Amino acid sequence: MSTAKLVIRNLSKDFRVGRDNVTAVDNVSFSIGENEFVSVVGPSGCGKSTLLTVAAGLVEPTGGSVLVDGEVIRGPGRDRGVVFQSYSLFPWLSVRKNIEFALRGEKLSASDRRSRAIEQLSVVGLEKFADAYPAQLSGGMRQRVAIARALSYRPSVLLMDEPFGALDALNRRAMQELLTRVWEDHRLTVMFITHDIDEAVFLSDRVLVMSARPGRIVEDVPIRLERPRRVEVQSTREYLELKEHLLAAVISSEPTLAVGGGA
């Protein structure tokens, strides 16, 4: 956690909604160290996904900058792999071809590309489904392919935008375990967006709490649970305390979430 891999510096992003200017991200600054797993949690609409799309280079910030390895980014690039919430696989390509598609940027022969794709699929346990098409897979399996694809070209930062948000509770849990295992084996700098506090605590080295309107980072909580982490950690006292603390922080950042405080 010594050198900063990803730096968000005084980042702001305004959107025009009709005639109004809405500030989705308001002067946010933080950095993520090399091989650190950092989650950003917050209520829906707090601008956490906007933060990620700006970091990915897909959206231009209104102010401030994003740095990777000390260099300011200007647009999307292969140094940052992105996993979206859903609908990100190419439905006309088989699972294997979806991954090979990502590898076309590398100087690899066709057979090397193929074996690299299969190798990546085995990391997420889907090598048997190499020739299936995305529509034939369950939502959880599709996200595993999306993760395998993002890892396949070895980006130095992985940006994940609520990657398990569309999954049912059982699949989400399985995916969290899988991601932890993969991350502990391969170590990678990760920025993970979620509204699920459990998920954030279980996966992360650090959790940032973001408030809505204006979107600001209001807390920065280190998670010092031991690794390798398994689901059993979720019943430890330490874990529960962290969760309680973060829950309170999120609720106090968003008045409508307080019981009796509206919706």
Add this chain to the structure above:
Amino acid sequence: MTSTPQATARPLRTGGHVPQPRPTRGRRPRLYRELGSLAYALIAVGSLVVLICAWWLYARFGGINPLFLPTPAQVAQRFADYARGDLLADTAASFGRVTIGFLLSSAMAVPLGILVGTMRPAEAAVEPAMGFIRYMPAVAFVPLTIIWIGVGEEQKWLVIWIGTFFTQVLMVMDNVKRVRRELIDVGYTLGLSDLSVLLRIVVPAASPAIWDTLRITLGWAWTWLVLAEVVAADDGLGHRVTLAQRYLQTDTIFVALIVIGVIGLVMDLVMKVLGRRLFGWAERGNA
């Protein structure tokens, strides 16, 4: 349907053994209900038979002058004569025209539509004019086309082009706009250039919808062609209609209309089957 092991072991509907009470509670919804393929085919054929019977009864016993409404038998007889005569030549002439006119239009409209659908400045430049011209009836352009380039083959192509191109551009633009944003974003995060995103993501992702646009507009091109031929031509199915009118051969008009309809139907079917072959993945749904 089954949730417990017991339920799997014994099917829910055994039938016969236990007398079931007649269901009386509630009403069964009829809208959007599935129908077996056999029942569907029976109803479809039945309705055609009824239609032809009604036609025959009216023509035969309705006190109508056969000059205005021939019987199915007369039309069938005329079809047989026509089939031995100019049917093939007329069909070939019409088919050739529609093919060229449609290909010319599509070859121009598809690339332009893709460009307009992906680049906002191109949209701003093109969309207003297209939207406007689209509402000018192609029928009204026919006299103009004759003044411009006479009554040769080129004029038929031009009529088809005018009737098809503008709508095609707008439809392809819409097809391209509907490509999921996530797929485009994935392409850019993988480091692809604009051109690569366009060719390797936008085009394949939109191609089933574009194919459908082509299928629908081919039907229209076919009707524009017939229009052009009715107005001025030396051969073709539309020309046959005009010729028959001149000699009060109502039965020939019927034959020509039916042939035109059947060819349209066949073209549509061929496009559908080809589309399913080419873009089978789209049938399996979005992922």
